[in-house]
Amino acid sequence: MADDPVQSNPNHYRVAFENDRVRVLEYTDEPGHTSVEHHHPDSVMITASSFRRRLYARGTSLDVELPEGAVRWLSAQDHYGENTGTTPTHAFFVELKEPDPNPAPRPMSLGPEGT
Known part of the structure; x- marks a missing residue:
């Protein structure tokens, strides 16, 4: 498993923000930045800016473009990402601390359907 993104x-x-049920992370970067691989538990992502990214996980990649104010579900995953756009990335992740009762592997997704 990859490391905690804060580390x-x-x-x-x-x-x-953090309490016994959730942890809220704020993420920022600049165009061209590539993050180090890290782990997120099941999370809700809220975008505070519009941005384009390429996410990498389990040998695959996914290009995403999200508007400011988008809200997306992220199943637990190890990944790293690259800011492929021309604007900074600014987002918040509300990480759930309770384990998924059905922990089957799911494909990487940032789709509006929440899958």
């Missing part, structure tokens, strides 16, 4: 990418992730 592996300390200049880009910070803990904005």
Whole structure:
């Protein structure tokens, strides 16, 4: 399993809030930045800016373009990402601390359907 993003990418992730049920991370980067591989538990991502990224996980990649104010579900995953756009990335991740009752592997996705 990859590292906690706050440990592996300390200049880009910070803990904005935490209690016994959730942890909220704030993420920022600049165009051209590539993060170090890290792990997210099941999470909800809220974008605070529009951005384009390429995500890499399990030998595959996924290009995404998201508007400011988008809300997406992220199943637990290890990944790293690259800012492929011309604008900074700014997003928040609400990480769930409770384990998934059905932990079957799921494909990487940032689709609006929440899958």
